[in-house]
Amino acid sequence: MTQLNPRDPTLWGGLGAAWAAPALLFCIGLWAGWRLWAANPPRDKFQAGNLLSFLEVIGFGACVRVIGANSLGPYGIGLFFGFFGQVLSAFVQVAASKVRDREWFLDERQLRPMRSVAAGFAPADREGVSATTPLWIRPGDTYKLWLEVGPPVTRADEALQVTPGYSNSSSRLKVALFTFANELQVERGQDVGELDLEVSPSPLACHDSSPSDTEGSTSLRPNQRLAFVVRAPARAGRHRIRCNVYSNDALVQSRVIFVRVRRLPRIVESLLRSIVDRVRELLSRPRLAPSRIDFSQSRALDPHQLAQLGARKLSLMLNDNGDGTHSLRLIGRDFKADATFQPSELQGHIDRLRGSLRQVAWGNKDPWKPEWKPESKYRYFCGDIARLEKDLLDLAVAGYQIYAAIINRFHSEDKRQLTDLMKEPGQVELALKHSASLVLPTAMLYDYPLNSQAPKLRLCDAFRENLASKDISLAKTPCFCGACPNLDDGAVVCPGGFWGFRHSLGMPLSPDTRETAAPEVLRCPFGPRLAVGVSTDPYFTMRVKHETELRQLLLNDGWQYGATRADVLRLLKETRAQVVYFYCHGGVAGENTPFILVGPPGESGITPDNLLYHRVLWIDPRPLVFINGCHTAALEPKAGIDFVSGFVQTAKAAGVIGTEITVFEPLATAFAEDCLRRFITSRTEIGEAVREARLALLKARNPLGLAYVAYVSPSLRLAPQSPN
Secondary structure, three states: OOOOOOOOHHHHHHHHHHHHHHHHHHHHHHHHHHHHHHOOOOOOOOOHHHHHHHHHHHHHHHHHHHHOHHHHHHHHHHHHHHHHHHHHHHHHHHHHOOOOOHHHHHHOOOOOOEEEEEEEEEEOOOOOEEOOOOOOEOOOOEEEEEEEEEOOOOOOEEOOOOOEOOOOOOOEEEEEEEOOOOOOEEOOOOOEEEEEEOOOOOOEEEEEOOOOOOOOOEOEOOOEEEEEEEEOOOOOEEEEEEEEEEEOOEEEEEEEEEEEEOOOOHHHHHHHHHHHHHHHHHHOOOOOOOEEEEEEOOOOOOHHHHHHHOOOOEEEEEEEOOOOOEEEEEEEOOEEEEEEEOHHHHHHHHHHHHHHHHHHHHOOOOOOOOOOOHHHHOOOOOOOHHHHHHHHHHHHHHHHHHHHHHHOOOOHHHHHHHHHHOOOOOEEEEEEOOOOOOOOOHHHOEOOOOOOOOOOOEEOHHHHHHHHOOOOOHHHOHHHOOOOOOOOOOOEEOHHHEHHHHOEEEOOEOOOOOOOOOOOEEOOOOOOOEEEEEEOOOOOOOHHHHHHHHHOOOOHHHEEEEOOHHHHHHHHHHOOOOEEEEEEEEEEEOOOEEEEEOEOOOOOOEOHHHHHHOOOOOOOOOOEEEEEEEOOOOOOHHHHHHHHHHHHHHOOOOEEEEEOOOEOHHHHHHHHHHHHHHHHHOOOOHHHHHHHHHHHHHHOOOOHHHHEEEEOOOOOEEOOOOOO
16 A cells, blocks of 8 residues: 655645646636626616626636536536625625615615715814814814715815805705804804715715714715814803705705814913824824714715705704704705794794694694594584684684794895795705604794784685686695785785695604615505505494595505504504505503504504514515594694604604694595595605695685694605506
């Protein structure tokens, strides 16, 4: 027997030669398999270039076959491990990430370089803008506040690009600064700037400068840096300024930027700053100003997603300032304004508006009481022009007084600009933070000139004529297009003055700022689907007819139904519907815990925490939720906002439609059928669908369509129907 000598070099050379070729072929197969999955194209963007990876696999296989049949084994094994290794990697990323979901798994996959949103401060007299923010700034001094969207900041100086003014282009982001009382201040007229967007076939991802797991595509031009001149307050401490980013005047992100204001002797300050700056320069870690995002509709600033938002006529944001006061920030085309209110001011006006709406609905300003009987309380079982006129006059006075209380906080020029801006119909959006404490009933704001102390108010004659004609759609009449013939008569009330009748309104609630934004378009490749959960309480005498009307909006397989609590919870977990609709009771139990009641009387309610326990999480589609709670203590916004947050933040709904007050069966069925018919069948944007449903009720001499509120982007819509 031949004895092998481990020290013999020819032995190892032979073994190396024997393993080298299979190892090389395995690596080639591994590389080809990995590329094969990564190059698998998005479902709706297949290009001829996507065939390249498939041709590579075939070509390499043919070459290997020429080498020898035995060579196909290592190549095939490598191909297998490469392809399924990439698939497994994608699964792991989806499971570990808060934002990579089924859509990313199917359509994205390729990791892209990350970009950051960064902010900082630099001395106002320094050329350029330093990326290293000082540890503190001096009281009363002037500084440049810069904002950059681009690759992570690693250098101390970059070229400064400033374009002050207002954006009228869809290819730009508008950046606006809003101040807090006695904190960082910016000169009026110098508080708005622009950043260019540039759509490219290879978009980059953008994320906040704080550590996160956020991905998405953006194509902002690299190293675009915007600067504003701000003045530090006279007192020391940690101070703030709010920075809002808009696309087509739709609020995309809102963040609060912080900086420390401190006074030290100049010599000590210069010494400390030089040491800190030198250390950071050596470490290539410039110091950025800390910031906190508290509203986001697109954390990734993806231009394709931003384009779906559409243009807003006006964007509002109502913020709690942390000291009990609230600030209302407004942005529109060539318009910017803000106002601050004391703690009880806005709440008092809001409570009065809802009281007026309750008075119209059941003749009492108090919230609905369970012992009351709808058949004896509800005032609009039939249309009556005299009742309608009186109620519209009362609602207009309440709505105009709160509008005046808001607009009187603005400068005279801002008042005129807002009046001109809001005259014609458009999309209006009130952004709600995830912790919103106040919900402004924007639908009830009345802005046509009105003398509330006139001896006698009367209803608009032009509206009366259009109301009497069966062939005229109110939405197209001058009264609801900003051209009412009685616009300058302060003693005339025209329903077109209500924002809810003239504009498409939406109140999107910010999801968790670490999560992907709610969709603007709901895809329905197999036709729209409606998941319905109902209360079978015998008191709902119109339920069966209502279900029949809704079912006619859908194809045969588009109807999903639950009539018990267990069935509804299972339906919520398993549904792939674009709309989830509740026809139910609702209310508040215990310590302001909202609930909805479905199924037969006696069933337990569904509360927001049940969504988490039953693992209700929607990925594709993320439906619109419509809560139509009748004949019960209403899920009014004070308590109902928790349910809205549960559906949006826990279950990832696209948005929620709810009510300002208790509603009743005739109102609930008529509004839902008209609104969903427009949204599902006509593919109308939800803001316009809600507006037209309100006007349809008004045409029937019922003003209570104003009771419905859309906690959703007004431009949410179903994808256009395929011709096939």
